[in-house]
Amino acid sequence: MTHAMYELPKAELHLHIEGTLEPEMVFALAERNGIEVPFESVDDLRSRLEFTDLQSFLDVYFASSVVLREEQDFYDLAAAYLAKAHGQGLRHVEMFFDPQAHTARGVAIDTVIDGLKRALDDAATEFGITGGLILCFLRDLPVESAFATLEAVASRALAGDIIGVGLDSTEVGYPPELFEQVYARARDLGLHCVAHAGEEGGPEFVEGSLDALKCERIDHGIRSLQSPALVERLRREQVPLTVCPLSTVRLRGVDTMAEHPLPRMLEAGLLVTVNSDDPSYFGGYIGDNYRAVQDTFGFSDEAMAALAMNSVQASFAPAARKAELRTQIAEWVAGRAA
Numbered sequence: 001m002t003h004a005m006y007e008l009p010k011a012e013l014h015l016h017i018e019g020t021l022e023p024e025m026v027f028a029l030a031e032r033n034g035i036e037v038p039f040e041s042v043d044d045l046r047s048r049l050e051f052t053d054l055q056s057f058l059d060v061y062f063a064s065s066v067v068l069r070e071e072q073d074f075y076d077l078a079a080a081y082l083a084k085a086h087g088q089g090l091r092h093v094e095m096f097f098d099p100q101a102h103t104a105r106g107v108a109i110d111t112v113i114d115g116l117k118r119a120l121d122d123a124a125t126e127f128g129i130t131g132g133l134i135l136c137f138l139r140d141l142p143v144e145s146a147f148a149t150l151e152a153v154a155s156r157a158l159a160g161d162i163i164g165v166g167l168d169s170t171e172v173g174y175p176p177e178l179f180e181q182v183y184a185r186a187r188d189l190g191l192h193c194v195a196h197a198g199e200e201g202g203p204e205f206v207e208g209s210l211d212a213l214k215c216e217r218i219d220h221g222i223r224s225l226q227s228p229a230l231v232e233r234l235r236r237e238q239v240p241l242t243v244c245p246l247s248t249v250r251l252r253g254v255d256t257m258a259e260h261p262l263p264r265m266l267e268a269g270l271l272v273t274v275n276s277d278d279p280s281y282f283g284g285y286i287g288d289n290y291r292a293v294q295d296t297f298g299f300s301d302e303a304m305a306a307l308a309m310n311s312v313q314a315s316f317a318p319a320a321r322k323a324e325l326r327t328q329i330a331e332w333v334a335g336r337a338a
Contacts, residue, residue, distance in 0.1 A: 004336065005290040008304060009328040011092035011311035012085065012275050012286045014219050014242035016136070016168070017074075017116060018065045018098055019278025020081040029067035029076075038063050049281055054200055054251055055170060057281060065101055074115025081279075082123040088287025089308075091325055092317055093131035095120070096166055099149055100138045109152050117161055130321055132163035134194065137182065139167050139174040146182045150189075157189040163316055164192030166219065167209075171200040176208040176215075183213040192216055192316050194242075199253065203227035210239065217242060217314060222253065222261050225268070235269040240314030244277035245293055246284045257296040273311040301336045305329050 023045040030037045039045040045064070051057040068074060078095070085093070097116060099109045116133055123129040135153060137146040156162055165186040167179060176195055183193050195213055197205040199220035206224050209215045210233075221241040224230050234241070245260050247253075254260050265272045274293055279285040284292065294304050312325045 003287070003291050004301060005294055005304060006088045006287040008089045008287075008290060008301075008308050008332050009091045009325060010089045010286060010290065010308040011094075011131075011273075011315045011317070011325065012090055013094050013217065013240070013273055013311060013314055014096070014244055014275035014277055015081075015093060015286075016096045016098070016278050017078055017081060018068070018101070019061065019282075020084075020280050021064055021068075021077060022080070022280045025077065025080065026064045026067055029069075029073050033067060033069045033073070035067050035069070037067060051251055051281075057251060057278070058169065061278065061281065062101060065098075066105060068102060068112075069105075069107060071111045071115040071118075074112050075119045076115075078116045078119030079122065081285075082119060082127065082129060085276075085286050086123070086127040086129060088285050089290075090129060090286055091328065092312070092315055092321065093120075093129060094134055094163065094316060095131060096134050096136045096168065098136050098138060098168065099153075100141055100145060103149070109149070110156075113153070113156060113161055130317060132316070133161065134164040134166050134192070135162050136166035136168045137179065138169040139179070139196075140170045143178055143182060146179060147185070150182060150185055154189055157186075157191055162191065164194060166193075167195035167197075167213070168219070169196075171196060171205060175201075176205060177212045180212040183215075187214065194219055196220055198223040199248075199251075203230045206230060206234075216240075216316075220244065220248075222248060222265070224270075225261055225264060231268050231270070234271075238271045240271045240273060240310070241265065242273050242275050242314070244275050244282070245289050246279075247277035247282040250282040257292055260296070262293060263297055271310055271314060272307070273314050274307050275311075302333060305333045 023042045194217040195209040196219040197209040217240040219242045276286045
């Protein structure tokens, strides 16, 4: 019998598509593209998926992503994620991608976007999944690189092929204020703005993302709890936080799921959403994260549905689509109560 959390309709707002690259696909694409990877086998790669911190994860993450070369690779990657996540209740996704990691290897940025967008278009037809692409800048690269990347996609942003920009990779040492002008240009292009903050860095990274970058959502944000004033601001302004429970445990942000601050964040009145981050590396896709939250904290089906409602509210979906998704969630709740 399928667990109820896999049937609950939901949106995913914090998902790095490169982080859905399963070990089997790493080797399949390596063979297809004639690329050598620094792993002996699928089992060898799986054995390296125990991390001590964010950097130890990033080392494996970037070593694996070298197999992504052609448009079809990016299509296959996204199509596999969309099919799997649909089976776990996914109805809308705002998908992160890291173009600088690919252009640095000579892959054209249009190759990346074309493959991912084609997969999203096909998923809309096959599964009814809606969503879009959010281009993330690698914050440990020069700001000039972020500017160049943004200008390279300006026409595609204006055409609606990209819906937003984000900021990811190593947080400490790279405050959001560095990217203030890049984000100003992104807003000029009509793009939504989000950023990773408060995962490794302290509350000041969240504050900087809100003030300097004018972010509409904060990705992770769990360290916001260290600042009562920031918590009150996030509650008052209802700034969405895209929390990734299994990810935080695997990256040693907390030692166990039971120690995750999600319940405290909800008690504080924060607009929290549940997401998978990099599911092939962190032990679970979107439904797996919902299931882990319910199993750990004993949340009712109604409480989990409220989290799904949060994901819809926090999304950049049009109002009509949000209404459809809310109806689907309400129907799920009614079905569970019947």
